[in-house]
Amino acid sequence: xKLNRMYSFLNSDLEKIENELQLTIKSEHSLxxxxxxxxxxxxxxxxxxxxxxxxxxxxxxxxxxxKNVAVALELIHMASLVHDDVIDDADVRRGQPTIKAKWDxxxxxxxxxxxxxxxxxxMTNIENPEAHKILAHTIVEVSLGEIEQIRDKYNxxxxxxxxxxxxxxKTALLIAASCQLGAIxxxxxxxxxxxxxxxxxxxxxxxxxxxxILDFVATEEQLGKPAGSDLIQGxxxxxxxxxxxxxxxxxxxxxxxxxxxxxxxxxxxxAIKASGSIELSIEYSDWYLKKALSVIKEFPSGKAxxxxxxxxxxxxxxxx
Amino acid sequence: xKLNRMYSFLNSDLEKIENELQLTIKSEHSLxxxxxxxxxxxxxxxxxxxxxxxxxxxxxxxxxxxKNVAVALELIHMASLVHDDVIDDADVRRGQPTIKAKWDxxxxxxxxxxxxxxxxxxMTNIENPEAHKILAHTIVEVSLGEIEQIRDKYNxxxxxxxxxxxxxxKTALLIAASCQLGAIxxxxxxxxxxxxxxxxxxxxxxxxxxxxILDFVATEEQLGKPAGSDLIQGxxxxxxxxxxxxxxxxxxxxxxxxxxxxxxxxxxxxAIKASGSIELSIEYSDWYLKKALSVIKEFPSGKAxxxxxxxxxxxxxxxx
Numbered sequence: 001x002k003l004n005r006m007y008s009f010l011n012s013d014l015e016k017i018e019n020e021l022q023l024t025i026k027s028e029h030s031l032x033x034x035x036x037x038x039x040x041x042x043x044x045x046x047x048x049x050x051x052x053x054x055x056x057x058x059x060x061x062x063x064x065x066x067k068n069v070a071v072a073l074e075l076i077h078m079a080s081l082v083h084d085d086v087i088d089d090a091d092v093r094r095g096q097p098t099i100k101a102k103w104d105x106x107x108x109x110x111x112x113x114x115x116x117x118x119x120x121x122x123m124t125n126i127e128n129p130e131a132h133k134i135l136a137h138t139i140v141e142v143s144l145g146e147i148e149q150i151r152d153k154y155n156x157x158x159x160x161x162x163x164x165x166x167x168x169x170k171t172a173l174l175i176a177a178s179c180q181l182g183a184i185x186x187x188x189x190x191x192x193x194x195x196x197x198x199x200x201x202x203x204x205x206x207x208x209x210x211x212x213i214l215d216f217v218a219t220e221e222q223l224g225k226p227a228g229s230d231l232i233q234g235x236x237x238x239x240x241x242x243x244x245x246x247x248x249x250x251x252x253x254x255x256x257x258x259x260x261x262x263x264x265x266x267x268x269x270x271a272i273k274a275s276g277s278i279e280l281s282i283e284y285s286d287w288y289l290k291k292a293l294s295v296i297k298e299f300p301s302g303k304a305x306x307x308x309x310x311x312x313x314x315x316x317x318x319x320x
Numbered sequence: 321x322k323l324n325r326m327y328s329f330l331n332s333d334l335e336k337i338e339n340e341l342q343l344t345i346k347s348e349h350s351l352x353x354x355x356x357x358x359x360x361x362x363x364x365x366x367x368x369x370x371x372x373x374x375x376x377x378x379x380x381x382x383x384x385x386x387k388n389v390a391v392a393l394e395l396i397h398m399a400s401l402v403h404d405d406v407i408d409d410a411d412v413r414r415g416q417p418t419i420k421a422k423w424d425x426x427x428x429x430x431x432x433x434x435x436x437x438x439x440x441x442x443m444t445n446i447e448n449p450e451a452h453k454i455l456a457h458t459i460v461e462v463s464l465g466e467i468e469q470i471r472d473k474y475n476x477x478x479x480x481x482x483x484x485x486x487x488x489x490k491t492a493l494l495i496a497a498s499c500q501l502g503a504i505x506x507x508x509x510x511x512x513x514x515x516x517x518x519x520x521x522x523x524x525x526x527x528x529x530x531x532x533i534l535d536f537v538a539t540e541e542q543l544g545k546p547a548g549s550d551l552i553q554g555x556x557x558x559x560x561x562x563x564x565x566x567x568x569x570x571x572x573x574x575x576x577x578x579x580x581x582x583x584x585x586x587x588x589x590x591a592i593k594a595s596g597s598i599e600l601s602i603e604y605s606d607w608y609l610k611k612a613l614s615v616i617k618e619f620p621s622g623k624a625x626x627x628x629x630x631x632x633x634x635x636x637x638x639x640x
Contacts, residue, residue: 032467083433087426106407106470109429113403114463120440121456127449136441143434147352150426 003045003318006310009303010053013063017049020071024118035099035111039078042096047207048073048178050311055182055196057304059189066185068125072135073178075119080142080174082112087150088233095224131184138177145169153234156244156254163241164205167212172204195295199308202292206315209285212237214318216273228269231256238284242277249275282316289316323365323638326630329623330373333383337369340391344438355419355431359398362416367527368393368498370631375502375516377624382506388445389505392455393498395439400462400494402432407470408553415544451504458497465489473554476564476574483561484525487532492524515615519628522612526635529605532557534638536593548589551576558604562597569595602636609636 004011025036049070056066082099084090086108091101100108123135148166152158179200183193215223215230216239223229230237234256244250252268272278292312299305324331345356369390376386402419404410406428411421420428443455468486472478499520503513535543535550536559543549550557554576564570572588592598612632619625 027464029464029467029471031471032464083429086429105425109403109406110463110467110470114460114467117456117460117463121453121460124449124453124456129444129447132452133441133444136437136444140434140437140441143430143437144347144349144352147349147430147434150430151349151351 003311003314006314007050007054007303007307009307010050013053013067014046014049016063017046017053017067017070017074020067021074024071024075024122025115027114031103031107032111032114035103035107036115038096038102039082039099039111039115042094044074044078044094046074048077048174051175051178051200051203052182052185054304054308054311055179055188055200056186057302058192058196058300059183059186061186065126066182068122069131069178069181069185072119072123073174073181075115075122076139076142077174079112079116079119080146082108082115083146084149086112087146088235090225090229090233092225126181126185128184131181134177134180134184138173141169141173145173149235152236154236154257156236156250158236158241160238160241163236163238167205167208168201171208171211172201175204175207176200192299195298199292199295199312202288202295203312203315206285206288206292206312209238209281209288210315210318213239213278213281213285216269217278226262228265231269231272232258232260232265234258238281239272239277242280243272243275246275286316289313323631323634326634327370327374327627329627330370333373333387334366334369336383337366337373337387337390337394340387341394344391344395344442345435347434351423351427352431352434355423355427356435358416358422359402359419359431359435362414364394364398364414366394368397368495371495371498371520371523372502372505374624374628375499375508375520376506377622378512378516378620379503379506379508385446386502386505388442389451389498389501392439392443393494393501395435395442396459396462397494399432399436399439400466402428402435403466404469406432407466408555410545410549410553412545446501446505448504451501454497454500454504458493461489461493465493469555472556474556474577476556476570478556478561480558480561483556483558487525487528488521491528491531492521495524495527496520512619515618519612519615519632522608522615523632523635526605526608526612526632529558529601529608530635530638533559533598533601533605536589537598546582548585551589551592552578552580552585554578558601559592559597562600563592563595566595606636609633 021040025040027033027036052066052070052073081093085093085098086100086105090098092098099111145166149170152162152166176197179196180193183196212230216227218227220226231240240253244253249271252271256268289312293309296305296308296312341360345360347353347356372386372390372393401413405413405418406420406425410418412418419431465486469490472482472486496517499516500513503516532550535557536547538547540546551560560573564573569591572591576585576588609632613629616625616628616632
């Protein structure tokens with residue numbers, strides 16, 4: 001089953017959000033417009049808007065209000081990806097050349113800045129001081145996660161805590177904020193805000209762990225980039241950390257470096273896959289998903305609850 | 321007379337703001353902390369905080385409130401400089417190595433992102449939707465100005481309109497917003513907001529034109545970088561545009577390129593200085609300053625009015 005089948009009742013609203021995304025990054029500057037549209041049209045699951053809208057469904061859902069939050073959060077996510085690609089020296093994302101590959105790092109930096117600025121502008125349509133505090137705090141955390149990603153690159157001595165804090169900042173907090181801000185923008189009853197935040201956090205953690213697993217087990221076609229790209233770029237993820245508990249494997253893995261022969265990398269990736277660390281990573285992801293499901297269980301019944309439940313279950317089974 | 325003598329009654333508040341600047345960019349990450357502090361301690365006139373505070377003096381001035389705006393605007397300015405240095409491949413700013421020179425472009429990109437995120441977080445202490453709208457809109461414009469700066473590099477066919485729009489976005493709007501947001505944060509009577517904004521805009525335009533002039537006429541010691549750096553980096557400023565109206569000079573100037581022999585550059589700079597375009601640029605700056613002075617004339621008398629008047633006059637005479 002496809003992810004978007006789980007919330008088909010949102011289809012028409014999501015289409016409007018897609019239009020709004022395009023409108024928001026329109027620019028008088030052809031280069032900027034082209035680079036921004038390029039990023040937007042490379043696709044993506046629009047997961048953050050989905051969470052914003054679903055959270056909003058527990059309150060006074062008004063698309064004209066909540067769309068501002070949905071579009072802003074997707075743009076913040078996009079902007080962070082554009083800057084990420086500079087750091088990772090990534091030439092391909094979602095099967096498309098990145099901005100830094102198609103143009104250069106400088107254009108990528110300012111396209112990210114611009115997309116981010118536009119998202120802030122949109123958010124000011126939400127006149128709720130709490131929403132702005134949450135968003136700004138999240139953005140600080142995301143930027144710390146980005147710095148951590150540079151600092152921790154090729155650092156084979158990092159521990160599990162470092163990894164979990166990094167993915168929390170890099171991914172989970174923005175999804176948690178999507179749920180929480182969707183709730184605020186739709187006047188969802190106050191006692192559900194923190195719960196929606198927690199749900200988003202758990203799902204976000206599981207989502208990133210699954211992403212890190214798929215980087216090993218999915219095909220190049222599914223990933224839109226070669227398998228094992230994370231490791232080659234020095235991003236030490238959960239399967240790697242788990243595999244390194246074996247001292248022989250650790251020796252093999254720590255030999256990874258930027259200029260390595262692709263054939264050697266393939267061998268290392270296979271060794272990681274054979275070590276049982278993938279299965280163990282899935283258990284971690286499942287732990288977070290169980291937490292997410294237990295949070296959402298207490299929510300009022302309806303389409304939104306069902307969709308959030310199914311998304312959480314889907315993440316545990318997704319193949320790419 | 322030194323600039324800061326014109327508002328010595330703000331000294332104690334500006335000291336507190338200096339402390340707050342340091343506190344705000346504190347980070348658990350040593351690299352980030354070091355890079356941010358490095359930028360902060362490289363100095364700068366803290367002009368934006370000065371404008372915020374002076375504007376606030378026309379209302380219910382409360383340092384505990386207005387300092388949030390003052391610090392946020394200085395940090396936004398700093399963040400944009402950090403990203404600017406990446407674009408300009410600048411190794412030196414204010415006599416200090418830039419972040420991109422001391423570390424690298426990637427660290428500079430994320431340090432900018434982080435400083436910027438911190439400034440947003442601080443601004444959320446101002447619970448006024450209008451203030452956030454103004455700030456977000458200004459940030460979009462600044463980011464457009466940054467893109468324009470890349471696009472217009474070494475473009476010797478740009479016209480005056482392009483230049484004025486670029487410096488408006490790059491400099492004047494942030495100073496205008498400093499005045500306007502200082503007014504909002506201090507409940508300055510509504511009818512003065514737009515006037516303070518205009519004052520800031522005019523002063524900002526004059527300030528940037530003067531900066532562009534000084535890049536030709538000041539010494540390397542005063543500038544903290546070689547004279548003529550703008551032109552060498554391909555930033556076409558007002559003195560250059562004016563000089564290029566002479567076809568012989570235009571031919572000479574359009575020969576400038578990144579790999580040029582420094583001796584040849586010196587010759588071109590001298591030719592621009594001898595062309596009368598510096599004097600004419602000063603006239604442009606003076607026009608903006610006159611507009612600024614005529615706006616501020618209508619303000620209620622007091623220390624703040626006097627200080628703003630003197631700052632405007634000072635900018636017309638500043639030597640570095």
